[in-house]
Amino acid sequence: MSIKLVQLPEQYRLGHKYIDGQHEILFQLFKELSEYCKDTEYDIELEIILLSLKTYVDTHFRYEENLMESLGYINIETHKLEHSKLEKQVVEKFDKFSTLSNKDEMMVFALDLKGFLMHWLLEHIAETDRTFCETLN
Ligand SMILES: [Fe+2]
Numbered sequence: 001m002s003i004k005l006v007q008l009p010e011q012y013r014l015g016h017k018y019i020d021g022q023h024e025i026l027f028q029l030f031k032e033l034s035e036y037c038k039d040t041e042y043d044i045e046l047e048i049i050l051l052s053l054k055t056y057v058d059t060h061f062r063y064e065e066n067l068m069e070s071l072g073y074i075n076i077e078t079h080k081l082e083h084s085k086l087e088k089q090v091v092e093k094f095d096k097f098s099t100l101s102n103k104d105e106m107m108v109f110a111l112d113l114k115g116f117l118m119h120w121l122l123e124h125i126a127e128t129d130r131t132f133c134e135t136l137n
Pocket of ligand 1: 064079083124129
């Protein structure tokens with residue numbers, strides 16, 4: 001599988017250099033997952049994507065939350081709640097991955113994970129994070 005580095009599409013670009021850079025990593029993971037769904041030869045790739053995602057949520061969400069705290073952002077609690085739901089779902093996906101026993105289950109799992117990331121991009125980044133970044137700009 002060959003992965004080309006991708007740029008974050010315009011609809012997810014929020015105008016904050018570091019937040020956009022971090023969201024680009026999530027989009028990259030989404031693209032890698034899309035590639036995996038087309039060619040599921042190497043299960044290790046799915047595991048690497050999941051491990052990356054698990055590390056990513058921690059550093060990225062803490063970055064956003066620290067920034068919100070330092071600026072006294074009014075909607076911080078609602079935003080943090082969305083983060084904790086996403087984090088919980090990532091942990092659940094990670095746990096579920098260890099129970100998969102064959103290629104078909106892996107594929108169903110990968111497609112579900114892809115839908116989850118798509119939802120994250122569309123709902124959280126393009127809406128909730130955008131509202132926060134608009135108050136920054
Ligand atoms: Fe966020």
